[in-house]
Amino acid sequence: MLEWAEDVLRRYHSLSKPITQQLKPLYDWIFVPPTLWPFNLHDVLTDCLAALEKGKRLNSRQRLLIDLLPEPPGENICAAVADHEHHVHKGTYENLVKTQAKYSQNELAITTNPELRRQWTRIKTAFNVQAYRDHKGVIRRTMGTERNLRPSFSINSRRRDDLFRAVFDAFCLRWNLYGMQNDEPLLLKFAVNLTPYGTMIHIPAYWSFDPKRDIRWDAIAKLHRIRVPGRQGAALAENLAQRMKDAEKLRRLDKEAFRLGLKGEKKHEFLCAGLGWDIRTSPKRLTRLRKEFGSR
Numbered sequence: 001m002l003e004w005a006e007d008v009l010r011r012y013h014s015l016s017k018p019i020t021q022q023l024k025p026l027y028d029w030i031f032v033p034p035t036l037w038p039f040n041l042h043d044v045l046t047d048c049l050a051a052l053e054k055g056k057r058l059n060s061r062q063r064l065l066i067d068l069l070p071e072p073p074g075e076n077i078c079a080a081v082a083d084h085e086h087h088v089h090k091g092t093y094e095n096l097v098k099t100q101a102k103y104s105q106n107e108l109a110i111t112t113n114p115e116l117r118r119q120w121t122r123i124k125t126a127f128n129v130q131a132y133r134d135h136k137g138v139i140r141r142t143m144g145t146e147r148n149l150r151p152s153f154s155i156n157s158r159r160r161d162d163l164f165r166a167v168f169d170a171f172c173l174r175w176n177l178y179g180m181q182n183d184e185p186l187l188l189k190f191a192v193n194l195t196p197y198g199t200m201i202h203i204p205a206y207w208s209f210d211p212k213r214d215i216r217w218d219a220i221a222k223l224h225r226i227r228v229p230g231r232q233g234a235a236l237a238e239n240l241a242q243r244m245k246d247a248e249k250l251r252r253l254d255k256e257a258f259r260l261g262l263k264g265e266k267k268h269e270f271l272c273a274g275l276g277w278d279i280r281t282s283p284k285r286l287t288r289l290r291k292e293f294g295s296r
Contacts (some may be wrong), residue, residue, distance in 0.1 A: 002030065002031070002104045003032050005040075005042060006044050007028070007041060008045055008049065009027075009030065009160050011049050011053070011149045012027055012049060014043070015049075015053070017054060017152075019052055021049055022058060022063075023045060023049070025049065025066050025069045025072075026044060026045040026066060027040055027045065028072045028201060029072045030042065030045060031072070031078070032072045032078055033071055033078055033081045033082045034085075034086070035081055035085050035088075035194050035195070035196075036073060036078075036081060036194070036196050037196060038174075038186060038196045038197075044065065045060075047062075048062055058163055059205070071107060075226065076226070077226050077227055078129065079288070080223065080226045081194060081226070084194060084223060088191075088193060091191060093190060093191055093192060094247045095216070095219060096215065096219050096220055096223070097126070097189075097190045097192070097214060097215055097216065097218050097278065098213060098214055099210070099213055099214045101242075102190075102207055102208065103187065103189060103190065103216070104162075106176070106187055106206050110176070110177075110185050110187060111184070111185060112173075114226075116175055116185060119171060120183065120185075123167060123168065123171060126167070127160070127164045127167070132168075133182075134183065137181050137182040138179050138180070138181045138186070139168060139179050139180050140178060141169050141172035141173075141177065141178055141179055142165060142169050142180040143255075143270075144202070146195070146197070153214075163173070174206060174207060175187075176188050176204055176206045183225065187204075188202075188204040188205075188206075189204070190202070190203060190204060190207060190214065190215070192220055192223070199220070199223065199224040200220050201215075201220070243292065243293070244293060245287065246275055246289060247289050247290070247292065247293035248293075249274065250271065250274075250286065251289065253270070253271050253274040253275070254271070256270075256274075257270050257271065258280070261287070268283055268286075271286060276293070284288060
């Protein structure tokens with residue numbers, strides 16, 4: 001049982017099956033590692049349950065959201081991602097990065113630098129830093145984002161919180177930090193992270209990158225490929241384009257064969273001739289083509 005989701009799962013199972021069936025996609029996604037969640041599914045499921053428990057219906061926007069959710073990843077993908085999450089939580093990337101000496105060298109340089117200590121003391125004098133620490137005593141800088149598109153980039157220097165964030169970000173930029181834990185600097189690590197949309201590789205600005213020696217490309221490729229549905233490439237792309245053309249032609253030929261009343265072998269010969277295929281082609285190939293592109 002997922003302890004953090006125990007309450008919402010209990011509430012889900014307390015309702016009748018016809019009611020909960022409409023929430024089944026959300027329910028299935030709760031068991032997927034949060035790394036792969038496109039948004040907070042727990043919050044959405046909680047809100048939907050609250051409405052149904054009051055005898056209300058889901059509104060059209062909630063139904064749209066549920067309908068647009070893809071099928072959750074399979075068990076093998078979830079297991080691999082959960083294992084990766086475990087390493088990320090501990091801040092260990094040794095299974096993906098080879099050269100830890102570069103990190104250790106720079107970590108020693110900043111932890112023994114008196115200028116860093118003096119600047120941190122000035123920050124603590126200017127702000128109540130305890131107010132910004134989490135339960136582990138960590139203050140994190142503003143996170144970088146995909147393609148560097150930042151949700152908010154404005155700073156109101158008259159607001160204490162905004163100004164602290166800007167000061168702390170400047171401090172972290174100067175020393176290549178992702179944050180501070182109590183009074184200890186947390187140096188940026190060479191990191192590989194899965195997101196709902198892809199795999200991000202972060203190379204710290206201080207890192208003298210050697211693509212052959214620093215990174216375990218085979219391990220990263222394996223981690224990334226767990227979500228890739230199949231083989232890809234130029235030849236396969238051309239083949240897909242041709243199959244799509246054939247499927248569209250087959251739809252027109254099927255309609256014409258129906259209009260002409262063709263059945264059995266005559267219909268098969270008509271379809272193969274229209275597609276430019278050998279009449280000895282198995283009917284199963286036509287069936288597969290219809291099935292592959294039937295919903296388009």
